[in-house]
Every structure is written in structure tokens, then in C-alpha cells.
Amino acid sequence: MNTRYLYLVALSLIIIPSIFFASFVIPILYVRVGYYFIIPWAFLLVSSVNTLLVARSIDPGYLPRVIKKSIDDTTVDMPLDNNNNSNSNSTFLDIETVSSDNINKALDTNPSSSSDSISSFEQQQQQQNPNNIPIKKKKQSKKTININGESITIFYCKSCNIYRPPRCSHCSECNRCVMEFDHHCPWISNCVGKRNYRYFVYFVWSAVGLSIMTMASSIVTIIKLTNEQGSFVSAVAKSPVALLLAGYAFLLFWTLIGLGGYHLHLICKDVTTREDTTDLSKV
Incomplete structure (x- = not known):
């Protein structure tokens, strides 16, 4: 209806x-x-x-959707830590359709760690894929992240192509993921x-x-x-x-x-x- x-x-x-x-x-x-x-x-x-x-x-x-492009995509978990302290709590960020532009945008809130994170990521990718062959990594249906010292399970939404944050749910009527969906x-x-x-x-x-x-x-x-x-x-x-x-x-x-x-x-x-x-x- x-x-x-x-x-x-x-x-x-x-x-x-x-x-x-x-x-x-x-x-x-x-x-x-x-x-x-x-x-x-x-x-x-x-x-x-x-x-x-x-x-x-x-x-x-509404959470923004990630539109799948023609190139293969992958997912990277990057800890964002403003204090560069290994003992502090870290929040993991999903980066879809990885490119340098997307990474720079995602790390705008933490410029101090952006260069190190990008360099580390590129080195890891080069070691695993020396010929730069596109590799498609299957998304996990759920994964565990750390928020304020607590382990939280978040789920992947196949319709919006994102990992839903806590208390977020997908509305079948609007076909969108909604924060604190009632x-x-x-x-x-x-x-x-x-x-x-x-x-x-x-x-x-x-x-x-x-x-x-x-x-x-x-x-x-x-x-x-x-x-x-x-x-x-x-x-x-x-x-x-x-x-x-x-x-x-x-x-x-x-x-x-x-x-x-x-x-x-x-x-x-x-x-x-x-x-x-x-x-x-x-x-």
C-alpha cells in the first residue's frame, strides 16, 4: 500500500x-x-x-548509501585515535570503494593520523597485491567494533552497502537505514x-x-x-x-x-x- x-x-x-x-x-x-x-x-x-x-x-x-561502482571494492577498518595512544579507546570506520579521495575525506576529522594510516594501508595493499590486480573482498554480515571500551556487534546492510551503527535499522518501506529507528x-x-x-x-x-x-x-x-x-x-x-x-x-x-x-x-x-x-x- x-x-x-x-x-x-x-x-x-x-x-x-x-x-x-x-x-x-x-x-x-x-x-x-x-x-x-x-x-x-x-x-x-x-x-x-x-x-x-x-x-x-x-x-x-537517514544514513547515506554507498553506491557500488564498476571497479571492485574492499573494506578497511581504520582506528581513529586523536592522541596516538595505544591504550585509548578507538572507533573503527568503514571505508567503502577504497580510493585516496575517499580515505582523505574519511580522515578529515583526524589529519594528524591520516598520512600514517594511508601509508600503512598502501604498503599493506602493495604487499598483498604487487601487480595491483583488483581484488573483491566479500562483506561480512556482521563484525565487532570497540566503542568506549565495549565490544559492539554491528551488521552489514546489503541494500545500503554499509555497516549499520548501533541502534540503526533498515526501513523496508523507505528502503533506507535510519539512525535510532523507531x-x-x-x-x-x-x-x-x-x-x-x-x-x-x-x-x-x-x-x-x-x-x-x-x-x-x-x-x-x-x-x-x-x-x-x-x-x-x-x-x-x-x-x-x-x-x-x-x-x-x-x-x-x-x-x-x-x-x-x-x-x-x-x-x-x-x-x-x-x-x-x-x-x-x-x-
């Missing part, structure tokens, strides 16, 4: 009821109550729409990952608040009209939209409150949905 434009449906589920609310409920509510309900409702409406669009448009944390949300037509997770949570809770304010305002409107008209039936006849919006907001509230509560639970545990549902240990 193509979910590319499903976020427009989510927007419609927010904006269309809000138009009816502003057209039929706010005029009645303002005369009898004032701005007490209208101002927070308007704020939550703007917040819901804004955070949805931001979560939809922002990069969730899940793919069809309602925002985007992955939820490291860079847009906060906006996704803001959106969920803004929508919860909007549904509460819509429901409360509609109920207050019906109560005020009931007192004026003398019966509930007369009040509903005068403003049927208020009753419909109260029911709609109630359904929206119960749909989202569980999701919002679950993500607060994940935030407290400092894990993602994927890690929680698959029982993966966090690095």
Missing part, C-alpha cells in the same frame, strides 16, 4: 472538524463563555498541524527516527490535547444550550454539530491517548519502539 500521501488524510482529520468547530461551535461558545476555551483550542490546533508537517518533512536520520508511521508518511522523534511525540500529544479541548468545548456548548432551551433535544436541534464533534473528539482521544502514553513509557526507558517490541538491548 502506498502511504506517501496518507499524511494528507491525517491533516484532513484535524482541519476539517476544526473548520466545523470554528464555524458552528465557537460563535455559540464565545457569546456564553468567552475566550476561555477558544484560545487554548486554537493554540493546540496550530501545534498539531505544525508538528505533523515538521515530523513529515524532516529527515528522520517505526515507519504511515500517518506522517515518514520514518520516525533520531531527528524527528520529538516532533512525532509533540504531534501525538498536541492532537490529544486538541481532542480534549474540542470535546470539552462541545459538551459545554450543549450544556449551555440545554439550560437555555429547557431540554437536551432542543439543544441538539439548535447545534447538532456540537454533539457530533464531541463524539468525534472522544473517539480521537481514545485512539491517541494509548499511543501517547506508550511513547512516554519508551522515553522513560530510553528505548525505541523497535527495541522494545523485539527486546533488543540498547548500546
Whole structure:
């Protein structure tokens, strides 16, 4: 199923009821109550729409793919150590499609060790392959690296041609590897990952608040009209939209409150949905 434009449906589920609310409920509510309900409702409406669009448009944390070239490639593990101290912790870097340009770019963050690393690499390659015959080395499906004194197993992604860093996963829907991948949300037509997770949570809770304010305002409107008209039936006849919006907001509230509560639970545990549902240990 193509979910590319499903976020427009989510927007419609927010904006269309809000138009009816502003057209039929706010005029009645303002005369009898004032701005007490209208101002927070308007704020939550703007917040819901804004955070949805931001979560939809922002990069969730995609990792760049490595495009395979026509020449054979290999993989080199190079320790990057700014202090040149053999006892310090080192982080290993994957370099795909090895060339001098790629190596220089990869070692820009550590110029002091770049010349030694390149020289050592070239000598090793010359000894193993004196005739400079292209050699293709098969990628390992996983390997172990050292991060802050801990041995971490990372896995190779055949689709993106990279070794995925810890807490990164490949999204089958987007066909990209995402840092701190949480899940793919069809309602925002985007992955939820490291860079847009906060906006996704803001959106969920803004929508919860909007549904509460819509429901409360509609109920207050019906109560005020009931007192004026003398019966509930007369009040509903005068403003049927208020009753419909109260029911709609109630359904929206119960749909989202569980999701919002679950993500607060994940935030407290400092894990993602994927890690929680698959029982993966966090690095």
C-alpha cells in the first residue's frame, strides 16, 4: 500500500472538524463563555498541524548509501585515535570503494593520523597485491567494533552497502537505514527516527490535547444550550454539530491517548519502539 500521501488524510482529520468547530461551535461558545476555551483550542490546533508537517518533512536520520561502482571494492577498518595512544579507546570506520579521495575525506576529522594510516594501508595493499590486480573482498554480515571500551556487534546492510551503527535499522518501506529507528508511521508518511522523534511525540500529544479541548468545548456548548432551551433535544436541534464533534473528539482521544502514553513509557526507558517490541538491548 502506498502511504506517501496518507499524511494528507491525517491533516484532513484535524482541519476539517476544526473548520466545523470554528464555524458552528465557537460563535455559540464565545457569546456564553468567552475566550476561555477558544484560545487554548486554537493554540493546540496550530501545534498539531505544525508538528505533523515538521515530523513529515524532516529527515528522520537517514544514513547515506554507498553506491557500488564498476571497479571492485574492499573494506578497511581504520582506528581513529586523536592522541596516538595505544591504550585509548578507538572507533573503527568503514571505508567503502577504497580510493585516496575517499580515505582523505574519511580522515578529515583526524589529519594528524591520516598520512600514517594511508601509508600503512598502501604498503599493506602493495604487499598483498604487487601487480595491483583488483581484488573483491566479500562483506561480512556482521563484525565487532570497540566503542568506549565495549565490544559492539554491528551488521552489514546489503541494500545500503554499509555497516549499520548501533541502534540503526533498515526501513523496508523507505528502503533506507535510519539512525535510532523507531517505526515507519504511515500517518506522517515518514520514518520516525533520531531527528524527528520529538516532533512525532509533540504531534501525538498536541492532537490529544486538541481532542480534549474540542470535546470539552462541545459538551459545554450543549450544556449551555440545554439550560437555555429547557431540554437536551432542543439543544441538539439548535447545534447538532456540537454533539457530533464531541463524539468525534472522544473517539480521537481514545485512539491517541494509548499511543501517547506508550511513547512516554519508551522515553522513560530510553528505548525505541523497535527495541522494545523485539527486546533488543540498547548500546
